[in-house]
Amino acid sequence: MRTVILRDDDTNALTPIQCLETLYRPFLERGLPVNLATIPEVRVDARTPDGRREGFLPNLGNPAVETVPLIENRALLDYLRANPGFNVVQHGCYHDTFEFDRADRAEVVRRLDRGAQRLDEAGFTDVSTFVAPHDKISVVAYEEIARRFRVISTGWFEWRRLPARWRARFVLKKLLGRAHWRVGSTQLMTHPGCLLSYQRPFATMLAEIQRTIAQQPVTVLVTHWWEYFREGRTDEEFVRVLHAVAEYLSTQSEVQVMTFQAYADAASGVRPSDVKRPLQPTVAT
Numbered sequence: 001m002r003t004v005i006l007r008d009d010d011t012n013a014l015t016p017i018q019c020l021e022t023l024y025r026p027f028l029e030r031g032l033p034v035n036l037a038t039i040p041e042v043r044v045d046a047r048t049p050d051g052r053r054e055g056f057l058p059n060l061g062n063p064a065v066e067t068v069p070l071i072e073n074r075a076l077l078d079y080l081r082a083n084p085g086f087n088v089v090q091h092g093c094y095h096d097t098f099e100f101d102r103a104d105r106a107e108v109v110r111r112l113d114r115g116a117q118r119l120d121e122a123g124f125t126d127v128s129t130f131v132a133p134h135d136k137i138s139v140v141a142y143e144e145i146a147r148r149f150r151v152i153s154t155g156w157f158e159w160r161r162l163p164a165r166w167r168a169r170f171v172l173k174k175l176l177g178r179a180h181w182r183v184g185s186t187q188l189m190t191h192p193g194c195l196l197s198y199q200r201p202f203a204t205m206l207a208e209i210q211r212t213i214a215q216q217p218v219t220v221l222v223t224h225w226w227e228y229f230r231e232g233r234t235d236e237e238f239v240r241v242l243h244a245v246a247e248y249l250s251t252q253s254e255v256q257v258m259t260f261q262a263y264a265d266a267a268s269g270v271r272p273s274d275v276k277r278p279l280q281p282t283v284a285t
């Protein structure tokens with residue numbers, strides 16, 4: 001059996017519901033869960049590492065507002081609550097540039113805790129997976145994230161960024177050629193780049209994904225919802241590729257699609273029936 005974990009990044013308080021609906025209705029209808037790496041309190045002027053305005057933001061921000069917490073978009077929360085196939089995981093706090101590539105432990109903790117609090121007040125009280133903006137995590141950030149989360153999902157791991165006591169395990173993972181590894185009770189999961197990206201050829205995208213899934217027991221497939229809606233128009237061809245992936249995944253008896261949470265439960269020997277967890281997030285009033 002092969003396992004696939006779908007991860008869509010950058011949902012935030014300014015994300016149009018229609019974008020998620022257009023992309024993921026075929027997944028939800030087929031019972032394929034989607035992990036939404038969600039920004040708890042998005043900075044309305046967030047920048048990419050090369051200084052451009054992030055693609056998940058609307059073109060014009062309100063200059064009087066610096067950040068918007070998730071709870072301010074009640075309609076989005078209602079939508080997510082109505083569709084439990086979406087599984088919210090924490091994507092940084094504000095999505096600042098290289099937000100968790102910092103050495104100041106107190107600031108790392110402040111951002112982790114504020115992000116968790118923002119998700120909690122939005123009704124997502126059981127978030128156990130963390131995704132760092134721009135895939136950069138410092139040594140102290142790894143330590144603090146591992147203390148709080150059961151899964152860290154990132155593009156890759158670098159020796160020099162890992163806590164010293166993790167390094168022997170990292171070498172072992174490398175020697176065994178594994179994509180995923182574990183320290184204590186935290187699963188450390190890589191992904192094979194963003195195979196679902198508008199910067200790759202659409203014609204070969206599905207075949208590339210099929211090949212990747214066949215090559216390893218567990219594949220994390222990453223995409224970004226806003227890439228399908230660039231410059232005010234829907235990239236229909238790209239959407240068709242994504243929907244073809246849904247079709248493919250649902251018709252393979254040897255492929256199971258899981259949430260990060262379910263994967264962590266399975267990896268640590270927890271049966272689903274042992275976990276007391278609401279099926280839907282409850283929104284605080």
Ligand SMILES: [Zn+2]
Pocket residue numbers: 009010091095133134
């Ligand atoms: Zn992001």
